[in-house]
Amino acid sequence: MENKGTRNLYMIPYALWIILFVIAPIFLVLYYSFFDIEGNFSLVNYKNFFTPVYLQMTLSSFWYAFLITAISLLVAYPTAYLLTRTKHKQLWLLLIIVPSWINLLLKAYAFIGIFGAYGAANNFLEWIGIGSRQLLFTDFSFVFVSVYIFIPFMILPIFNALDNLNPSLLYAAKDLGASGWTTFRRVIFPLTIDGVKSGIQVVFIPALSLFMLTRLIAGNRVITLGTAIEQHFLVTQDWGMGSTIAVFLILIMFLFMGLTGFRKRGA
Amino acid sequence: MTNSAIIQFHNVTKQYDQDPPVLDRVSFEIERGKFYTLLGPSGCGKTTILRLIAGFTEATSGDIYFNGKKINHIPANKRQVNTVFQDYALFPHLNVFENVAFGLRIKKMKKSEIAAKVKEALSFVNLSGYEDREIKEMSGGQRQRVAIARAIVNEPEVILLDEPLSALDLKLRYQMQYELRELQRRLGITFIFVTHDQEEALAMSDEIFVINKGRIQQSGTPNDIYDEPINRFVADFIGESNIVKATMIEDFLVSFGGGNFECVDQGMNPNEPVEVVIRPEDLQITSFEDGMLQIEVHSQLFRGVHYEITGLDQEGNEWLVQSTKKATVGDKIGLQFEPEAIHVMRFNETEEDFDRRLDSYSEGVADGK
Numbered sequence: 001m002e003n004k005g006t007r008n009l010y011m012i013p014y015a016l017w018i019i020l021f022v023i024a025p026i027f028l029v030l031y032y033s034f035f036d037i038e039g040n041f042s043l044v045n046y047k048n049f050f051t052p053v054y055l056q057m058t059l060s061s062f063w064y065a066f067l068i069t070a071i072s073l074l075v076a077y078p079t080a081y082l083l084t085r086t087k088h089k090q091l092w093l094l095l096i097i098v099p100s101w102i103n104l105l106l107k108a109y110a111f112i113g114i115f116g117a118y119g120a121a122n123n124f125l126e127w128i129g130i131g132s133r134q135l136l137f138t139d140f141s142f143v144f145v146s147v148y149i150f151i152p153f154m155i156l157p158i159f160n161a162l163d164n165l166n167p168s169l170l171y172a173a174k175d176l177g178a179s180g181w182t183t184f185r186r187v188i189f190p191l192t193i194d195g196v197k198s199g200i201q202v203v204f205i206p207a208l209s210l211f212m213l214t215r216l217i218a219g220n221r222v223i224t225l226g227t228a229i230e231q232h233f234l235v236t237q238d239w240g241m242g243s244t245i246a247v248f249l250i251l252i253m254f255l256f257m258g259l260t261g262f263r264k265r266g267a
Numbered sequence: 268m269t270n271s272a273i274i275q276f277h278n279v280t281k282q283y284d285q286d287p288p289v290l291d292r293v294s295f296e297i298e299r300g301k302f303y304t305l306l307g308p309s310g311c312g313k314t315t316i317l318r319l320i321a322g323f324t325e326a327t328s329g330d331i332y333f334n335g336k337k338i339n340h341i342p343a344n345k346r347q348v349n350t351v352f353q354d355y356a357l358f359p360h361l362n363v364f365e366n367v368a369f370g371l372r373i374k375k376m377k378k379s380e381i382a383a384k385v386k387e388a389l390s391f392v393n394l395s396g397y398e399d400r401e402i403k404e405m406s407g408g409q410r411q412r413v414a415i416a417r418a419i420v421n422e423p424e425v426i427l428l429d430e431p432l433s434a435l436d437l438k439l440r441y442q443m444q445y446e447l448r449e450l451q452r453r454l455g456i457t458f459i460f461v462t463h464d465q466e467e468a469l470a471m472s473d474e475i476f477v478i479n480k481g482r483i484q485q486s487g488t489p490n491d492i493y494d495e496p497i498n499r500f501v502a503d504f505i506g507e508s509n510i511v512k513a514t515m516i517e518d519f520l521v522s523f524g525g526g527n528f529e530c531v532d533q534g535m536n537p538n539e540p541v542e543v544v545i546r547p548e549d550l551q552i553t554s555f556e557d558g559m560l561q562i563e564v565h566s567q568l569f570r571g572v573h574y575e576i577t578g579l580d581q582e583g584n585e586w587l588v589q590s591t592k593k594a595t596v597g598d599k600i601g602l603q604f605e606p607e608a609i610h611v612m613r614f615n616e617t618e619e620d621f622d623r624r625l626d627s628y629s630e631g632v633a634d635g636k
């Protein structure tokens with residue numbers, strides 16, 4: 001009994017943290033979402049959300065988040081696979097993870113330099129004869145930089161899943177006649193799908209609400225739900241509408257977690 | 268090249284980096300339909316031999332033949348061999364049925380045919396009705412059987428088993444020894460079984476290869492290897508034995524432990540230094556005076572069926588005796604043995620020379636020499 005008591009005691013800091021910084025803000029957001037710009041209680045924000053402007057925004061958020069996640073996955077899976085085959089894999093992994101410790105803003109500014117009219121990227125294009133062009137403030141640069149930023153988070157869970165794979169399973173598959181591709185399709189991928197799912201979660205959800213990059217790299221040409229929330233809180237001062245969008249964003253996140261969280265069993 | 272040989276190793280060497288070779292010019296033949304055991308201490312290269320046969324690794328030099336065809340560079344998924352792995356290597360995301368069906372699905376067999384074959388394979392290993400179980404719901408012994416079913420369902424010509432019983436408890440192990448042997452007889456497939464347990468090897472095999480430090484020390488039937496070990500390593504590794512330094516005075520006369528004894532061995536140089544093996548169960552206890560050899564008893568253990576007595580002779584050799592008679596620690600007792608119980612081993616004799624020498628005995632006897 002005493003054991004249980006002390007355990008509950010240890011839970012207090014964590015519980016307090018969750019209540020203060022997770023549960024309370026969610027309720028605040030929910031609360032604000034029911035007030036219009038004049039401060040009157042109403043459901044007008046929810047009605048507004050279902051107008052073409054916001055639906056369009058939601059759709060484009062989804063589209064970019066999907067692109068970023070898909071490209072990250074396509075790059076991260078083979079990279080993680082190669083990493084598990086290298087001799088000093090923990091060192092290589094560290095080298096890939098380290099950039100994610102650098103402040104997002106710093107990286108964004110670095111890319112402004114690289115993609116700028118006189119940046120390294122254009123110098124290179126000039127040099128290979130394609131000629132310089134507008135890189136900054138394009139969809140391409142937005143997706144490229146986002147992928148760059150999110151890739152470590154995609155690699156890490158996939159790397160762990162691949163690294164935990166029992167190598168004798170791969171021999172067993174070969175032994176039973178499977179080619180390299182069949183082994184991948186029927187053994188490696190199904191056994192690392194949980195790593196892929198966590199990777200997708202940690203990339204897709206933040207990508208849905210990206211806002212800083214949309215301004216710095218995409219020059220506000222890409223308006224995502226994240227940008228909209230930022231604008232409502234900082235520019236138009238319409239906290240109610242900003243909160244409403246946030247409520248939908250939270251709902252989408254839970255929905256997404258639910259969808260990707262399911263474990264398939266059997267064959 | 269006998270035409271019943273299904274696998275042949277020809278001076279196969281396997282070396283990693285600059286380390287001493289893991290396998291050193293290994294040559295052997297595996298005949299169709301027999302139960303073979305690779306026996307040797309941990310690290311001697313048993314798994315490496317299986318991996319070479321399965322195609323998971325390539326030989327540094329030497330040739331490997333399968334059905335008379337060189338297979339050095341044939342990839343594992345194209346070989347007519349299936350493996351039962353030491354850790355079973357069952358696919359955790361597939362249930363029992365799908366694990367067993369894995370190889371058949373790759374061959375693109377018809378669904379109904381797969382179902383029938385899997386059912387048959389599972390009934391072979393007494394797992395009928397377990398089709399829908401998840402692997403993690405199966406016990407160690409059951410997983411073992413799934414692994415065997417997954418191999419036999421492909422109807423390979425050879426099945427490789429890498430210490431498949433080492434993870435099981437003693438009782439289950441004995442049971443599986445019987446079942447595996449029985450299964451091999453019923454299927455008529457060649458089994459190559461790896462173990463470091465000499466009792467297991469003796470109980471199950473048609474042929475045993477005793478391996479040490481990457482070389483085959485001796486090959487033969489369990490009886491051959493037990494009764495006529497080629498050297499100290501084999502004698503020591505297989506069963507309990509007394510191994511003492513001796514001198515071969517002349518043909519049929521060997522000297523050790525302070526006496527000269529009649530024996531059945533011949534063909535060595537006069538006064539050649541040799542080693543003699545006598546199995547503990549071939550020694551009988553008698554009175555001090557009647558003994559051919561005298562020892563002073565310094566320990567005795569009751570083993571249920573027999574007493575296990577150890578003592579030293581006058582030259583200081585230690586002797587282990589298994590006897591139903593009891594002795595007293597500190598007493599001096601006599602030991603008796605038959606000439607046939609003495610097995611003489613020459614130093615550094617090759618397997619060919621050893622076999623030739625043993626063969627000459629029977630001819631010599633027939634000649635009435």
Ligand SMILES: Nc1ncnc2c1ncn2[C@@H]1O[C@H](COP(=O)(O)OP(=O)(O)O)[C@@H](O)[C@H]1O
Nearest residue numbers: 283286289307308309310311312313314315316
């Ligand atoms: N990939 C490898 N690299 C280097 N040495 C290896 C490798 N695989 C096995 N060995 C070495 O080969 C020797 C024989 O190994 P193995 O065939 O697994 O022995 P056994 O199965 O008889 O216990 C061991 O000393 C082991 O360390």
Ligand SMILES: [Mg+2]
Nearest residue numbers: 313314315429
């Ligand atoms: Mg081994």
